[in-house]
Amino acid sequence: MHQRDQEPLQISRDTGLAGAPLLLGDDYGRVRTVVTAPLADASRVALPAAGRHFGAFPFARNEPGHLYETAPAQPAAPSGAMTTTGRTLDRLPDPAQYGAAVARAAATIRRAPHALEKVVLARALDYRTDAALDPVQIALRLAADRAVTSYAFPLPQGAGAPPRWLVGATPELLLSKTGPRIASHPLAGSIRRQADPAADRAAAQQLLASRKDLTEHRVVVEYIHDLLAPHCRDLAIPASPGLEQTASMWHLGTRIEGRLRDDAMPCLDLVHLLHPTPAVAGHPLAAALETITEAEPFARDFYAGTLGWVDAQNDGAWHVTLRCAIIDGQRARLFAGAGIVGASQPDDEVAETRAKFIAMRSALGISDSL
């Protein structure tokens, strides 16, 4: 079922990043080689027999990502926050323009919900400082929140140039596979957490009862169900979502578990089947991608892509690349998005994306006044 035509594999193998650190959750290693290939071909890249191999693929399915062979290493010790003096922050687009794009998308959805039922619109923050940013230290700071999987992946730029870095802390599991058993844990529908415990509980209850958020969530769960069901001999999906929390956000989440018909189906073929889900793109996919391209004044790059690990048995765990930044020397581009349905209100979605930036902003030491 998963066999593809065996056309020649277009990959390039690079050792230019040898020795660079790579961090994913509790795994820490030093890069040996990097293989660059699109996600569609990733399961055909020959992997050495032992250990885990890490990978990161961009939002755009046809753009190449990277699979890393690493050697185990001692994790770096976390250090204190960076001290910098000159800093700037540019908003892409500014919040008012983002709100206008949300209003247009919600109106389009209300007019013709069969043509577009949901779209995820993102915005970016361009941060510049006078000191080089340390991607591993930033990921270690993010790792203080044990509800998320933090990561720092070097992204090769070619021709001996220093890498860019993909750094973040994701709360969302796209797909894990252990033998025949698979799991996915989509999140969609969010609200900012509150410092006061009673207000925090009230916010969670408000989310759980929100028809707008339940609609956003249902679209994702149905999509994943419909794609996985033909490959599964059983697939269990709870009737309603539960609450998931990170240090700064509440989310609606649904844990989906199943058993594959074909145990040998490669983990990365399942990842390719699912990515991008309506938790980051929308539904129907083609209309959502068109809306995203029109509305967002930047390339998503590796934001809203997928990253994880795979082993030689084709088991693995792949996450949705969220709550992240692309770091390049003294610059960082942060990303955050929100699911838009017909009932979405522009100001609420601006506030939601602002809340989703909190984790990365505080790991980078970007003050609220900037």
Ligand SMILES: C=C(O[C@H]1C=CC=C(C(=O)O)[C@@H]1O)C(=O)O
């Ligand atoms: C697109 C993002 O979050 C997704 C994951 C959880 C909740 C989401 C939401 O409520 O819209 C998004 O689907 C992001 O953090 O940039």
